[in-house]
Amino acid sequence: MFPETLPEIADSDLEQFFQIMLTQYGYDFRGYAPASLKRRLGTVLKRYGLADMRTLNQRLLTQPDYCERFINEITVSTTELFRDPSAWIALKTQALPLFLSMPQLRIWHAGASTGEEVLSMAILLTEMGLYDRAQLIATDIDKRSLNQAQKATYPLRNRALYEQNLKTVFPLSSLDKYAREEEGQLVFRQELLRNVLYLQHNLVSEGVFGLFEIVLCRNVLIYFTPELQDRVVMKLVDSLVPGGVLMIGTKESLFWCSAAKRLVAINESERLYRRRQ
Ligand SMILES: C[S@@+](CC[C@H](N)C(=O)[O-])C[C@H]1O[C@@H](n2cnc3c(N)ncnc32)[C@H](O)[C@@H]1O
Incomplete structure (x- = not known):
C-alpha cells in the first residue's frame, strides 16, 4: 500500500x-x-475535489455557510468512551476522592468533541x-461535533470497544445501564446529560469563563505549536x-508551558496534575 498523496500547500x-x-x-x-494542519487541509481539498488551496480560500471567502462544515472537516474529532482507560482509573482513584466532601463539583471538558x-x-x-452535585461544561470549537454530543448517539460498531473500556474502569458495570440500541444506533440515556451544558468555545481566541474543580483538555x-500550548495551558490553569x-x-506534555510551575503532578504518566494552593 502506498501512502496517500495529498496536494502540496x-x-x-x-x-x-x-x-x-x-x-x-x-x-x-496560526498556532496550529x-x-x-497542512495534511488535514490537503485531505479536505481531496475530499471536495478542489484543485488547490486557492480554490478553498476563495470558497471560504465567498461562502460563509461553508465555514461551519469546514471547521468540522478540519478539526480532528477522534474520541471514544473511557478513552485510555488507565487515565480514567487515575481520575477515579486519585482525582475524584479529593472532592468527596465538596458540596459542588464543577468540571470543564475543553475540546469535548462528539461527547464521549x-x-x-x-x-x-x-x-x-x-x-447530583456535579455541573459539567463541554466546550469545543466545532459546532457540529457539539450537536452530535448533545444527541449522545453513536454508531453501533463502537459498542464492543466502549463496553470493554467501561469494564476496565468499572469491572462490575455494564453498558446496558447507560445506553440502549435504537434503530441501529447506540443511544445513551439523556438522564446522563441532565447536568451537562454544551457551549461553543475557542480555546485559542476566547478567555477563561469560570472556575472549576476539574478541567480535562485531552488530545x-x-x-498546537509549543507557543500556543503555553498560552492555552495558562488559561486552563x-x-x-x-x-x-x-x-x-x-x-x-507540559514541557513548554510556563504554567507547569503552578501545578504538581498527581500521576505524571497519566498526565494528571493539581493546581498548587
Ligand atoms: C481529538 S479531539 C479530542 C476529544 C476528547 N477530548 C478526547 O480526548 O477524546 C480534539 C478536539 O479539539 C477540538 N479543538 C481543536 N481546536 C480547538 C480550539 N481552538 N478550541 C476548542 N476546541 C478545539 C476539536 O474540534 C476536537 O473536537
Whole structure:
C-alpha cells in the first residue's frame, strides 16, 4: 500500500487561509502545528475535489455557510468512551476522592468533541454517587461535533470497544445501564446529560469563563505549536480553583508551558496534575 498523496500547500496560500479565517470568521489557526494542519487541509481539498488551496480560500471567502462544515472537516474529532482507560482509573482513584466532601463539583471538558469524554465523566460520577452535585461544561470549537454530543448517539460498531473500556474502569458495570440500541444506533440515556451544558468555545481566541474543580483538555494541545500550548495551558490553569485538578492527554506534555510551575503532578504518566494552593 502506498501512502496517500495529498496536494502540496504553499506557505503563501496558508498565510492567506489564516487571514481569511481570522478576519472573516474570528478563527485563529496560526498556532496550529503546520505539518498536521497542512495534511488535514490537503485531505479536505481531496475530499471536495478542489484543485488547490486557492480554490478553498476563495470558497471560504465567498461562502460563509461553508465555514461551519469546514471547521468540522478540519478539526480532528477522534474520541471514544473511557478513552485510555488507565487515565480514567487515575481520575477515579486519585482525582475524584479529593472532592468527596465538596458540596459542588464543577468540571470543564475543553475540546469535548462528539461527547464521549463527558459521557465517560457522567458515568464515572454516577458510579461514584457524585453526579447530583456535579455541573459539567463541554466546550469545543466545532459546532457540529457539539450537536452530535448533545444527541449522545453513536454508531453501533463502537459498542464492543466502549463496553470493554467501561469494564476496565468499572469491572462490575455494564453498558446496558447507560445506553440502549435504537434503530441501529447506540443511544445513551439523556438522564446522563441532565447536568451537562454544551457551549461553543475557542480555546485559542476566547478567555477563561469560570472556575472549576476539574478541567480535562485531552488530545487537543497536540494540534498546537509549543507557543500556543503555553498560552492555552495558562488559561486552563487560570480556570482551576486552588487545589483543582487538570488532566491532559497521555501523548501530550507540559514541557513548554510556563504554567507547569503552578501545578504538581498527581500521576505524571497519566498526565494528571493539581493546581498548587
Ligand atoms: C481529538 S479531539 C479530542 C476529544 C476528547 N477530548 C478526547 O480526548 O477524546 C480534539 C478536539 O479539539 C477540538 N479543538 C481543536 N481546536 C480547538 C480550539 N481552538 N478550541 C476548542 N476546541 C478545539 C476539536 O474540534 C476536537 O473536537
